[in-house]
Amino acid sequence: MSDRIAIDDAAARRLLRLIHDAAIAASQPAAIMHRHVPPPPAGRCVVIGAGKAAAAMASALDAALLAQWGAQVPVSGVVATRHGHAAGLPPPARIAVVEAGHPVPDQHSLLAAQQIVAALHGLTSQDLVIALISGGGSACMEWPVDGMDLDALQALTRAMLESGASIAEINTVRRHLSRVKGGRLAALAAPAPVLTLLISDVPGDDPAAIASGPTLADATRATDALAIIARHRLPVPEAALAALRAAPPLPPMRGEHRIIASPRQALTAAADCARQAGLTPLILGDALEGEARELGRAMAGIARSAQTWGDPLRAPGVILSGGETTVTLAGGAYGRGGRNCEFALAMTVALDGAPGIWALAADSDGIDGSDDAAGAFVAPDTLARAGAAGASAAQALAGHDSYSFFAAIDDLLITGPSHTNVNDIRAVLVA
Known part of the structure; x- marks a missing residue:
């Protein structure tokens, strides 16, 4: 991104939503059906x-x-x-x-x-x-x-x-x-x-x-x-x-x-949008699977590496990925939240307030699991704001209660049904 564009919290959230929306728009049946x-x-x-x-x-x-x-x-x-x-x-x-x-x-x-x-x-x-x-x-x-x-x-x-x-x-x-x-x-x-x-x-x-x-x-x-x-x-x-x-x-x-x-087409549209905004995009892949919390921790490490060493991309840039993670419930009582909210919560915990890194993880259909949120935002001050609101990230992660955690700080992404479904869209912005 050029030096004249500052990446503060408001700008980062705006960019992430813009990138997410570009992926959704490229996957709308109304935009593509006439070709087939x-x-x-x-x-x-x-x-x-x-x-x-x-x-x-x-x-x-x-x-x-x-x-x-x-x-x-x-x-x-x-x-x-x-x-x-x-x-x-x-x-x-x-x-x-x-x-x-x-x-x-x-x-x-x-x-x-x-x-x-x-x-x-x-x-x-x-x-x-x-x-x-x-x-x-x-x-x-x-x-x-x-x-x-x-x-x-x-x-x-x-x-x-x-x-x-x-x-x-x-x-x-x-x-x-x-x-x-x-x-x-x-x-x-x-x-x-x-x-x-x-x-x-x-x-x-x-x-x-x-x-x-x-x-x-x-x-x-x-x-x-x-x-x-x-x-x-x-x-x-x-x-x-x-x-x-x-x-x-x-x-x-x-x-x-x-x-x-397809997920790849959606991520390609997201990358094009990021590039037009002056960000360097990197598509890690459209088929990332595994436990949501483990992938969230791994993505935090990748973002830290990008910020510190310029690897696998130089900041300012956006790391894009898709696929379908899982959330394994071992029985007993657990809270609310789908795989994207759990990914975001695990990433939040792993980043521990690291400056200059934001993320948005969302299900492209607009519904993460069975709740009304598509996913959630991650910001450098997420843990601080949650603490002020009396929400514990560690407890929420242990209880699979990511929805409640992000709801407490108004960081859920709520879009309603998107009328498409190209799997999860995850974007990590590194300034």
Whole structure:
């Protein structure tokens, strides 16, 4: 950054929010959907989908189809999104939007899956199915195998989220305990061709892992799911385990898929924004995983090194990263806060008031875990202000109560649903 621009606390927060918002804007379905409209089919078009971005994707697609195809092709369908994530969007005229549970499936999730399956009945080879898939679809749309009722499904989901299992492990289990995941929706659409448009929230952008791949099969087997269940001691009813042991392989891959927005694209937009503001950007990677608190401590060390030695970048600059960390709960009472708030709290503790370092860690969908915050800010005076407010960082970190800690000093980032989902966006500003 040029010498004429001072980086005080207000300027640092402004820059971090600007960088974060640039990443979100680059990932909006309304900005990118028109580039991915296929040629019109001879028959009709049925749109299905699930995920936190599904409502925004459906709204953008309906408008793009009308603009590029006209009204001659019949368009219908249904998508499922998280409760509240359709608010503020222009509703698609020809595609129904169902709101359902997340991160734990609810009765609406089951109804959504059944409506989506019903929309696929009676298709021909002259028709076209467009599937709109984004992160969160695993919970928003679900129809479990025999032996798993809603109560068992909810108990399993909570246990997986608290176990420390990776998102890949969680989705493997979900995929093999579901009637609508692992390519099964694409199989139900046959003989109609299927085009899957994806917004990626998974490390590595494996298309079959996004929302557990309802239209895209992968190479995992039921035995992989059984091994994960055993390793993490997950509560799966015996009847469902028996169904897994007897399960046939997942259906083969059908149709075409395109990733229309991804964590890397979002971080690239964030880096461009930082560069335009005069900062030197460094993208560490878009697939950083592990315990949120451990990554927070590591990031504090990287920021200190940059400030002291100019390595891995020279100040003033911004260190960008994405991916999906985990928060392992060992049981007992614990507080509020998702993985980004916990990352920020651990980084705060590790920095211990070091001057000239600020950070913002946030979930790109606008919801960090199940609370109303997207994430939190870190500043050199965070610990001092928290102490004055009677909040203990050490106690909050030990009790997984990061939300309450940052709420006490008004350092939560609250954006509401963003209408996209490209995983976590972390920016560390080093002056």
